[in-house]
Amino acid sequence: MAETVFDKILSGEIPSHCVYQDEHVYSFLDIHPIARGHTLVIPRERVAFLHELSDAAAGALGRALPRICRAVRAASGAEHYNVLQNNGAPAHQAVFHVHFHVIPRLGERGLGIGWKPGGLEPEDARRLVEAMRAALEAED
Numbered sequence: 158m159a160e161t162v163f164d165k166i167l168s169g170e171i172p173s174h175c176v177y178q179d180e181h182v183y184s185f186l187d188i189h190p191i192a193r194g195h196t197l198v199i200p201r202e203r204v205a206f207l208h209e210l211s212d213a214a215a216g217a218l219g220r221a222l223p224r225i226c227r228a229v230r231a232a233s234g235a236e237h238y239n240v241l242q243n244n245g246a247p248a249h250q251a252v253f254h255v256h257f258h259v260i261p262r263l264g265e266r267g268l269g270i271g272w273k274p275g276g277l278e279p280e281d282a283r284r285l286v287e288a289m290r291a292a293l294e295a296e297d
Contacts, residue, residue, distance in 0.1 A: 158203055158204070158205060158253070161253055163252055163254040163256065164203065166183070166185065167183060167199075167201060174186040176225060177198075177221060177224070179217065180201070181202070181213060181214050181218070182198065182199070182217050183199050183201055184196055184197065184198040184199070184221065184225050187258065191258075191260050191267060192233070192235070192260055192263050192266035193261065193263060194232055195258065195260050195261065196225060196228075196229050196258075197256050197258060197259075198257040198259065199256045200215075200218055200255055202214040202255075204254070204255055205253040205255065206244045206245070206255065208244070209255075218257070222240065222259075225259055226240065226259055229259045230261070233261040234263070235261030235262055235263050235267075236262075237262040237267075238260060238261045238262055239258070239262065239268040239270075240257055240258070240259055240260075241258040241260060242256070242258070
């Protein structure tokens with residue numbers, strides 16, 4: 158995996174405004190925020206995509222994210238917020254190190270999302286669930 162800007166932040170080569178850190182997680186203010194308080198949450202583990210995370214890193218992120226969301230709300234005054242996580246360039250990932258954005262919604266400032274809902278046919282749902290369950294069982 159190529160070195161990313163997050164590796165440089167984790168090593169201290171690039172300074173950051175640290176919000177939270179523990180042995181598995183590092184969180185800091187985004188220097189190009191969409192809204193005041195926009196915060197990034199990253200694992201210290203170096204992987205590009207969410208599905209590559211170890212259980213330990215994923216669990217640590219799961220424990221840290223709600224705490225960081227509460228801190229962002231308290232500091233920014235935002236009642237509402239988005240948590241965004243992208244995987245792969247076609248899904249708008251720009252830095253290839255797993256990361257979550259906690260983005261407060263402050264009036265017009267925040268994340269804008271275009272959503273084009275489709276439909277789910279019962280037979281397709283059955284096939285999808287079957288394939289997903291088989292993939293989960295293969296991991297055990």
